[in-house]
Structures are given as C-alpha cells and as structure tokens.
Amino acid sequence: MxxxxxxxxxxxxxxxxxxxxxxxxxxxxxxxxxxxTPRGELSSFTYYSVSGPKNFIPEKGKYKIIILFSINCPYCMQYLARLNRMQEKLPDVQYGLFTTDKTFFTSSIYESCILLRQDSRFAIGILDVSTAYTCFGDPPLPVTFIYDGEHIYVHSLRGDRDVRELLKWIPANHKQHERKGVGNE
Known part of the structure; x- marks a missing residue:
C-alpha cells in the first residue's frame, strides 16, 4: 500500500x-x-399552558401525534389552520401542539385555533427549549412525530403536510379512524 x-x-x-x-x-x-432523530420512546414532559405548567403524560394504548411548530413559520400556520378545520375528522389519538415561542398565547394564531383549544385530545403549549431538545432533538420546523400505543417512535413528517398524510401512519383498525371514515380509500 x-x-x-x-x-x-x-x-x-x-x-x-x-x-x-x-x-x-x-x-x-x-x-x-x-x-x-427523537429518542426512541416518548416519556412525560412538562410544558406551559395558558393556566401554567402542565405535564404531557403519554396514554398507554393510544397513538400519539406531537407537532412542533413556530409562529414565525408560514408553513406551520397553514398546517395548524388545516388541523383546526379538520379537527372533527381526526382519529382519536393523543395530540400535542408545542412551540418554544414565549409569545404564542398572545398571538392571533392561538386565538384562531378555537376548535383545537376546545378539544380535550389536544395538549397545546410552550416547551422550554431544553425540553424540546431533550425529547425531540433539534428538528427543522414544522415537524410531526408519531408514536405508537407503547410510546415507541414510529415516524416523523417534516415540513408542511396534508392532514391525510398523518392518517397513513395510524393503524387502519383504530376504532375512531374507521368510524369517521377519514383516510379510507
């Protein structure tokens, strides 16, 4: 050599x-x-809601969809608007909508997501930057993380997405998914 x-x-x-x-x-x-790449398993974490600190506790047996976004990102706002419009058609899973922007609760974006705010399936709040980094890495925004019923990471969707793309990752035998007929081709 x-x-x-x-x-x-x-x-x-x-x-x-x-x-x-x-x-x-x-x-x-x-x-x-x-x-x-986020950690392989989702664990509970603390976030700030309108009423103060709360814990996001993953429910056993339910898929989890965690969406990280920025209020300065036009793609994020389009994505949140579509989620808000299609809220009633979304499958019965546990949702989390989180940002690291401290002005989120005073923004018009938060005010316009009325249906999402009223839906008990959605945890909406502000993540501490260190919590976001620890739990989800440092992804480009917007990003959607999908976890299965055992809290194991399944897939992530990056960038502006159609809500139907989310549904491809939820099992077809999911009761709410079948009942509402969303995403069944």
Whole structure:
C-alpha cells in the first residue's frame, strides 16, 4: 500500500490528514442524524399552558401525534389552520401542539385555533427549549412525530403536510379512524 500511495503522489503525513478528515466527516454525519432523530420512546414532559405548567403524560394504548411548530413559520400556520378545520375528522389519538415561542398565547394564531383549544385530545403549549431538545432533538420546523400505543417512535413528517398524510401512519383498525371514515380509500 505504501508504494501505491507514493506512486499516486501522497505522502505519509498527507494520508494521515486525509484519514483524519474522513473520520471527522463521518462522525459529523452521525452526530447530525442523531440530533434530528427523537429518542426512541416518548416519556412525560412538562410544558406551559395558558393556566401554567402542565405535564404531557403519554396514554398507554393510544397513538400519539406531537407537532412542533413556530409562529414565525408560514408553513406551520397553514398546517395548524388545516388541523383546526379538520379537527372533527381526526382519529382519536393523543395530540400535542408545542412551540418554544414565549409569545404564542398572545398571538392571533392561538386565538384562531378555537376548535383545537376546545378539544380535550389536544395538549397545546410552550416547551422550554431544553425540553424540546431533550425529547425531540433539534428538528427543522414544522415537524410531526408519531408514536405508537407503547410510546415507541414510529415516524416523523417534516415540513408542511396534508392532514391525510398523518392518517397513513395510524393503524387502519383504530376504532375512531374507521368510524369517521377519514383516510379510507
């Protein structure tokens, strides 16, 4: 190998630097992938609602859909508006709508999501930045995380999504999903 490297113009220090750069690049890729992927299992966490701190406690046996958004993101606002419009057609799962923006409760976006605010399936609030990072990594917004009935991570949908895309990830035998006929082609 030494003669092949020397014939192609590489010196020993050059080869060492090349290998070092390659190892750092591979490590960086693994680190980025690890950051953008949430932990494998959803556990309870604290968030702030209009009435103060509350705990999001995942219900056993129910799918969970957690949506992280920013009030400065036009895609997020379109997504929330669609969720609000289709609220009655959504399957009976546990929902969480969270942002890290401290002005969320005084925004017109919060005021316009009347149906979502009145629906007991939805936990809506502000996450502390460290909680968002610990539980969900550092994803680009908006992002939707889907967890199964055992709180295990199933899939994530990034960016602006149609609500029907959510329904593809909920099992077809889910009672509420079947009864309302949403997403059944």
């Amino acid at each position: 030494k003669s092949i490297c020397y014939k192609s113009g590489f010196t020993l220090p050059g080869i060492v630097w090349l290998l070092l750069i390659l190892m750092v690049s591979v490590s960086l890729v693994f680190w980025i992938v690890k950051i953008e």
